[in-house]
Amino acid sequence: MIQKVLDRQKTASGNEIILTDAGGDGTTVLTIGVFHGDEPSGKYLTESFLEKDLHPKNRLLFIPCLNPDGFLNKTRCNSNGVDLNRNFPTKNWISGKKDKYFGGNTPASEIETMFLIRVIEKYKPDLILTLHEPYRIVNYDGPASGIAKELSKITGYKVEENIGYPTPGSFGTYCGIERNIPVITLEFAPTVESEDAVLPIETPENLGCLYDKVMEYLADSSIF
Ligand SMILES: [Zn+2]
Numbered sequence: 250m251i252q253k254v255l256d257r258q259k260t261a262s263g264n265e266i267i268l269t270d271a272g273g274d275g276t277t278v279l280t281i282g283v284f285h286g287d288e289p290s291g292k293y294l295t296e297s298f299l300e301k302d303l304h305p306k307n308r309l310l311f312i313p314c315l316n317p318d319g320f321l322n323k324t325r326c327n328s329n330g331v332d333l334n335r336n337f338p339t340k341n342w343i344s345g346k347k348d349k350y351f352g353g354n355t356p357a358s359e360i361e362t363m364f365l366i367r368v369i370e371k372y373k374p375d376l377i378l379t380l381h382e383p384y385r386i387v388n389y390d391g392p393a394s395g396i397a398k399e400l401s402k403i404t405g406y407k408v409e410e411n412i413g414y415p416t417p418g419s420f421g422t423y424c425g426i427e428r429n430i431p432v433i434t435l436e437f438a439p440t441v442e443s444e445d446a447v448l449p450i451e452t453p454e455n456l457g458c459l460y461d462k463v464m465e466y467l468a469d470s471s472i473f
Pocket residue numbers: 284285288380381382
């Protein structure tokens with residue numbers, strides 16, 4: 250696909266976050282990989298999907314790797330030790346303990362968080378897909394139950410409305426619940442050994458097929 254870099258941002262460690270546009274002029278779908286640095290598949294899957302020769306109807310925007318510092322360090326958090334998925338300025342934000350779920354010293358304290366907020370305000374996506382590992386579920390926030398069901402059919406992963414533990418300051422709460430933008434959190438099978446990845450590890454090839462099917466559906470669908 251022809252890609253255009255729309256925006257870029259340096260992190261605290263000097264690595265770059267990139268927003269790319271893969272064309273199309275229908276509804277805008279923003280896909281975000283690697284909120285958590287130890288969940289790297291979103292970056293690989295997106296990069297290999299972008300090599301395909303497709304002409305999407307919808308406008309597909311991608312942030313293949315939101316957390317390049319964590320990705321390079323193989324850590325959940327960014328280089329300041331903040332869990333980006335707990336750093337959004339929601340009503341339920343808390344700083345919390347300085348563990349792997351640390352919400353930051355203040356809401357939206359992190360460059361990555363501010364970058365994503367800026368992208369959403371500027372490009373106004375109609376649907377947002379965030380890529381995580383390792384639970385093999387489709388989770389959603391905001392008005393996204395229809396699309397969640399469709400993605401469940403495609404992936405074979407169950408729809409889970411509630412992920413089962415509190416997530417103060419999460420991106421899903423910020424966009425889906427507080428701003429009414431449909432947000433899908435796609436939890437892929439794990440591809441690498443990690444603390445959370447107690448489930449069998451999926452091969453990148455199988456996961457690639459699954460991801461491509463999801464994106465091909467989103468590229469042309471008009472259900473949202
Ligand atoms: Zn995650």
